Amino acid sequence: MPSTAEAGRFHVTVVAEGRELLHGWWGSEAVARRKFSAWVGEHGARPGARVTLADEETGSVLTEWPDRQ
Structure with missing residues (x-):
């Protein structure tokens, strides 16, 4: 996997x-x-289906779909 600096x-x-x-x-x-x-x-x-947006620098999930209940 590319580094955060290379990939975003x-x-x-x-x-x-x-x-x-x-x-x-x-x-x-x-x-x-x-x-x-x-x-x-x-x-x-x-x-x-699950779609996830993560901040690779902080290691946190910013949002997911569907929301976890």
């Missing part, structure tokens, strides 16, 4: 049926949040 700080992943389908890194949180929203729209209907 913000990491978005799409998992469905236990498999990672897509992932990407962006240096801008605003751009990563737009990609997160787009991927929820494109892949949210897949069985078991």
Whole structure:
């Protein structure tokens, strides 16, 4: 996996049926949040879909879809 400096700080992943389908890194949180929203729209209907936006620098999850209850 590339370093945060090479790939970007913000990491978005799409998992469905236990498999990672897509992932990407962006240096801008605003751009990563737009990609997160787009991927929820494109892949949210897949069985078991989960989309996650994480800040790789801090190790924190910024948002997930669907929300964990």
